[in-house]
Amino acid sequence: MGYRAQGRTGGQSGARAAVASRMPLMLGAGSALLIAAALLLAPTGGRAQSQQATITLRGSVATECSIAISSASAIVNLTAGQQSVPVATVQERCNAANGYIVSVSSQNGGRLTSDGGSGVGYSLHYGDTNSAQNGSINTNRTVSGAARSTVLSVSVPASPTLPAGEYQDTVVISITAK
16 A cells, blocks of 8 residues: 655655655564564553562471491300490481480390390490380480491399300390481
8 A cells, every 4th residue: 555645845756755654654573563562661651560579499308317336246244244345336317307216125125045044134325324124225316417426335243153055135226206
């Protein structure tokens, strides 16, 4: 579509003297988008508006508790008795937020027994905690990221009248998050 100038201007022919304000503007689709974006971003007469968005970052750490035992594998003298003989070093590690419990328990209730049924009571010492008469210990610990080493030792009273034989017990050490 075109427009023609009406009349003459300054001696030029009518074909060259088109009035610019009356000419149509032809735009492609991309140009129209640019103009629309410019209109949206153009400052308005009022205050500038601001927007904000938030992002929540989260992470987690799983509770991990572990123990490692390095055994001293001691043999105690049941006839003469012995006090505080180290039998193992226990490395505890637990990151539980409320701390953890280390439990030490005797399968024979704090007794070294023989195949013939004879036995002798003993006591365990886990660090500075002594076992109950049934051979069990529960030690409360606070959270620590580092490993903690604790010595497990045993005390056995003198028992000169025990029958000959091998005496044994199994001690179980466990760690549990609170």
